Amino acid sequence: MGANAGMKLDSMYQEIILDHYRNPHHKGLRDPFDTEVHHVNPTCGDEVTLRVKLDGTGADAKVVDVSYEGHGCSISQASASVMTDLVIGRTVVDALKVQEEFLHLMQSKGQAEPDEDVLEDAVAFAGVSKFPARVKCALLGWMAWRDATTQVMEGQK
C-alpha cells in the first residue's frame, strides 16, 4: 500500500499545469456553437459547461471552437485549458485520437510513456495518473468535449 507515499507532489503539479490553471486558454462561453453540455464530477462537485462549434460533417468535420465555463480544482481547470489547445483547429477524427491517447495516459496509474508529439502540454498530466482521486478531475473537460462532439456528429446523421 501507500501508493503515493514518498511521491513528490511536484509530479502532479507540474509548472505547465499551474500555468494553465493561472491563465486558462479559451475560457468563457462563446457564440456561435452547435451544442452545449454540462458535466459534473459527483465525487468532488467539479462542474463544467462546455460548447463546441464544428464545421463540416463526417470525416471532414473540423473543431472550429471549444469554449467552457466551470469551477473546479487546478487539475480540472488546467486540463480543460490544455484540451482546448489540442482540439481546436483539428479534424474531429484527429481530435478524438488525442482524446483517446489522453484517456489512456490517465488510466495508466503512472505506467504509460506519454507521446509528446500527440499530447504536447498534456504530457504534464502523466503524474496525475498516479493519484486515483484526481484522475476524474483531469478527465472532466475532455469527457465533456467528447460528449458534446458526439452529440453534434449524431445530430448531423
Added chain:
Amino acid sequence: MGANAGMKLDSMYQEIILDHYRNPHHKGLRDPFDTEVHHVNPTCGDEVTLRVKLDGTGADAKVVDVSYEGHGCSISQASASVMTDLVIGRTVVDALKVQEEFLHLMQSKGQAEPDEDVLEDAVAFAGVSKFPARVKCALLGWMAWRDATTQVMEGQK
C-alpha cells in the same frame, strides 16, 4: 442417564424432568373448556395448543382443567406437564402466583433459590435457567396457560 454427562447437563436434565417428559401428565386436549390458545416458540419451532376450564369468576375463579397438545423438546414437554400439576385445582390467583415464581426462577440465570413449597417438581427446572437458549422452552406452556387464563378472565368482565 449416561455415565459421562457433565455436571452442567445433569443440572438441566434432572430425573424429574425426564420422568415428566417420558410420562407427561394431563396431556391431550379435553372438553369442556373455556378457551383454547396456540403458542409458538419462533426460535425453535416448539408449539403448544392449550385449553383451560375455569369455574367461578374474579377472585373465586378456580382452575378446573388444563389440557394441551403440542410438540417440542423434553424441557418444554416436561414443563407443561409439571405446570398442569401445579395449577389444576388451585384458584386462579394462587396459580398465577406460582406462574410468577416460576418465571422469576427461569429468568435468574441460575442465581435464584427456588422455593420448593411453591414450585414442587418445578424446582427441577432451576438448572435450565443457566441455558439461555432453553429458557423459552421451559416457559412455553406456562405462558400459554397464562394467556388462556387471562383471556377467560377478561371475557368474564
Added chain:
Amino acid sequence: MTHTLPGLLDTDAIRKDFPVLSRTLHDGKPLVYLDNAATSQKPKQVLDALNRYYEMHNANVHRGVHVLAEEATALYEGARDKVAEFINAPSRDEVVFTKNSSEALNLVANMLTWADEPFRVGPGSDVVITEMEHHSNIVPWQLLCQRTGAKLKWFGLTDDGRLDLSNIEQVITEETKVVSVVHTSNILGTVNPLDAIVRRAHDVGALVVVDASQAAPHVPLDVQALEADFVAFTGHKMLAPTGIGVLWGRLGLLEELPPFLGGGEMIETVTMSASTYAPAPHKFEAGTPPIAQAVGLGAAIDYLNAIGMDKVAAHEHALTAYAIDALKSVEGLEIIGPDTALDRGAAISFKFGDLHPHDVGQVLDEQGIAVRVGHHCARPVCLRYGVPATTRASFYLYSTPGEVDALVAGLEHVRGFFG
C-alpha cells in the same frame, strides 16, 4: 473406517489457520464445529487483513484525496475486483456490496417493487419461489406481493428432498415476472437443477434470482454459466467477517432498475428538490459501506482461491458421502433430504427417533459437538416433511472424517442419555 477418503484436503494444515478450532469446551473436550451452514469460522489470514486495515489504512472511502482515503478506497474497490473474478462476473460494476444475503435479496425485491415496465410487478403478475427457500428468500417476495398485488407461487418438493419440477410449465408462465430460487438448500442440502428453471423463466421473459448463500462458500460459482439475472451470497458463511454480503446483477438491469437505499455515495447530484444517481454499483451502496468487511471478504477469497474451489468442493463431497453412510448406520436416524451425496451440499438434516432436536443438540454440545437444531429459517420444509425441527450437521473445508465419527459416537451417547 478409513480416514483417507479420496479428495480430502490437508485438514491438519488448514485447521492451524483457524484459531477457534483449537478451542476446548466443557472440561477439555475439543470443539467439533459442525454448524458451518449457519456460519463459518475465520482463518487468521482474514483477521490479519482486518487488523491491517484498521491499524494502517482506515478511512472513509471515495472522495478523499488523502493517503488513508486513497488506500482504503483501493482496498475496498480491490475487494470488489476479487469478488468479480471469484464469480466470473463480466464486469466489476455488477458487484454490489450489501450487509448479507438477506439484504441482497430484499434489494432485488425492492427494486422490483418500484420498477417501471417491462419489470413492473403488480396485479396479474406472478412471483415464483420454491418450498425449500430460506426465510430470507420467502419473506421479501411475500412483502413484494402484498405491496404490489402480485401473486406468489412456488414449486413443491418431492419425498426425497428434491424440487418437484413436473409442473414447471404451470408454475412459471407468461404472467411470471421473477423466479427466485436457492442454489443449494441450507436445510436439505439439495443442489437444484437451475438450468431447467433459468431456461423456462427466460423463455417467458421472467428474471431469475439465485440465492447462492450455500453455494459460493462451497463450489466454484460462475455467474455467466448460471445465466441468472441476480445472484446473492453472504460473506460470513465463506470465511469472511459478518456484516458483508454480495448482490451480483446484470449491468443492464442494475442500470435500469430503481435504487433501493438512498443516501451518500449513491448519488450523482443532489438538490433539495431532486437527485440523480451514480452508476452501478455505487447506486446501490448508500452510506459508508462495510469497508473493513469487504476487505475481509477479499482476504477470504484469496484464502479459498489458494486452496482452489474445485478442491474445496471435492473435499466436502467426499466428506458428505462418508457422513451420509455413517449416519445411515445410526439406528433410528432418518435423513431429511437427499440421502446420497449426488447433487448435494454438505449440510445434512436428520430426525433421530422420537427425540426432539433441541435435546439432541444439547447433549451433543455437552460433548463439544456443535450442530444446529430448529427449522433453520426454512420452516416450510419442516411443515412439508412433518417434523417440528431437525438436527443439522454441516461441513466445510476444515471438517474431517474424525469429526463425522465423533458425531456418530455423540448420537449414540444421546440415545443412551434419554434411553
Added chain:
Amino acid sequence: MTHTLPGLLDTDAIRKDFPVLSRTLHDGKPLVYLDNAATSQKPKQVLDALNRYYEMHNANVHRGVHVLAEEATALYEGARDKVAEFINAPSRDEVVFTKNSSEALNLVANMLTWADEPFRVGPGSDVVITEMEHHSNIVPWQLLCQRTGAKLKWFGLTDDGRLDLSNIEQVITEETKVVSVVHTSNILGTVNPLDAIVRRAHDVGALVVVDASQAAPHVPLDVQALEADFVAFTGHKMLAPTGIGVLWGRLGLLEELPPFLGGGEMIETVTMSASTYAPAPHKFEAGTPPIAQAVGLGAAIDYLNAIGMDKVAAHEHALTAYAIDALKSVEGLEIIGPDTALDRGAAISFKFGDLHPHDVGQVLDEQGIAVRVGHHCARPVCLRYGVPATTRASFYLYSTPGEVDALVAGLEHVRGFFG
C-alpha cells in the same frame, strides 16, 4: 499559543491506544488525522474485542443450543444493552442494529412508505427536512415523497450557518407527517435547537427523526431528553468498526409500523402463503446481523464511557474554540458555518482564498495532514453558500492543539505552493 487548554483530555495516553495514529506518511511525516467527521480511527481495545470474538466465540446468533452460539448471542445482545444504556433508551428492545446511519434513516422512511393510518404518508401530507442534511437524510425522503405523493419541505439556513426557524409554523403544519433533522451538521458543525422543532412537530402530530451521526460520537446522547421518535447513528464514526449502525425508535412505533427487510431472524412464523413477525427489535433485523461489528460497537462504547462522554465533549469544545481562533487568523480563510464554538461540533469547513479544496487537500496531504474536501455529502449546503466544495477539518478525542497548529502551518504552505 498555549497547548494546555482547559478541558483537554490526556491525548498522549489516548493516542497510544490508536495504532494508526503513529503512522508516518510521505517520507516520515507523522499522520495528522483531521478527517474524523468522515470516520474515526479505532482503538486497540475495539480490535481486541473483534479478534477475541472471531478467535473464541464466533457463531451465528439466536436459535443455537451449542456453546459458541450461546456465547455469540450473549455478546451480540450484550452490545445491545450497552447501546441502550449509552443513549439512555427506556428499553433495550428499542435498539435496532443496522449497517450504518443511512440504512437506519432509510428504514424509517420505508416503514412510513408502507404504514397504515395514522402514520400513512401520501398525497396531501408533508415531509419536512432541512437544507443542512447529509444526503443520507435527504434522498430517503425524496424517494418516500416520489413514491407516496407526499410533498417535501425544508428549513433554509441563515448566513451564519444556522437553521432558519423563523417560519417554523409555516414549514411544520397539520399536514406534516414526519420531520427529520440532523442533530449536528457534518459540514457546518452546527448543533441544532431540536427542542423547538420537536415541540412544534409533536404539536401537529408529526413524528420526529433525529440524525445523530455526528452527535453520538461526540456528546452525551439521551434519547429520552431529546423526546424524538427515532434517532439514527453509525458505529464507524464513534471508534467502532465499519458495518454497524443503530436506529433507536419508540417501542410503540416499532411495534405498530410495518417491517422493512424480510428474512431470517425477523419472523415469528412462516408458511408459504403468509408470515408473522417477531417483536422489535428483531422484526427489523433480517438475516445474520453484523455480529462482530455490534460487539465492536459495544467495546467502543466501553472505551468512550471509561473516558466519559462529557469529558469527550469538553475536549472537543476546547479544541474547536482554539481551532476557530487559529483558522480565523489565516489570511484569506473563511469559515463556512458558525464561526464561534457555541452550539457547535468539531467539524470546521472553510474556503481558502480562490484555491479549490481539492488542491488545498492535496497539498495538505503531502504534509501528512488528512482533511476532507468536497461537498461532504451535503451538496445543498454548498449551493446555499455559493461554494463548489469546502475543505473540512474535524476533530475527535485524540486530536490535539498541536494538530491544529500543524493545519495552520500546512495552510500557509499551501498558499506558498500555489502563490
